[in-house]
Amino acid sequence: MIECVSLCNEDNFVTSSCNNSLSLWSVMKKKPLVTVRNAHGVIGQSVDSSSENWITAVTALKCADLIASGSKDGCIRLWKVGENFKSLTLHCVIPVTGFINSLQFSCDGKLLIASVGQEHKLGRWWSMKSAKNLVFIIKLKICSE
Secondary structure, eight states, rough: OOOEEESSSSSEEEEEESOOEEEEEETTTSSOOOEETTTTSSSSSSSSSSGGGOOOEEOTTTTEEEEEEEEEEEEEEEEOOOOOGGGEEEEEEOOSSSSEEEEETTTSEEEEEEESBBBTTTOOBBBOOOOOOOEEEEEEOOOOO
């Protein structure tokens, strides 16, 4: 089941799901171009649905090769999109305390804004008392290759 959607460019978009997968799509295809399973890892050794880190937020930097995803694991992951949207490679992990409920890049791509809370945005299935309900503003360094 698709949880979040974000437009990458006119032809491609990214989705996340409650089964901990991240997928890149083309508007011209019925199936994803690439899917990363367990994109936010698995809690412990078990792989049952209760141990998966539900991806609760995803955003793409428009017309660029950068995607951010957030989960109940308290980590924001930045992903590099491969050539022709055929691959996703983990670029870095930004740890925060709490559930990542929303993500958005600024228009110029210099900031990543994250909404973080004590609970999941859609219900009270889990609670993290050590977290605070707040907004993180993360400065990004833009590099030209």
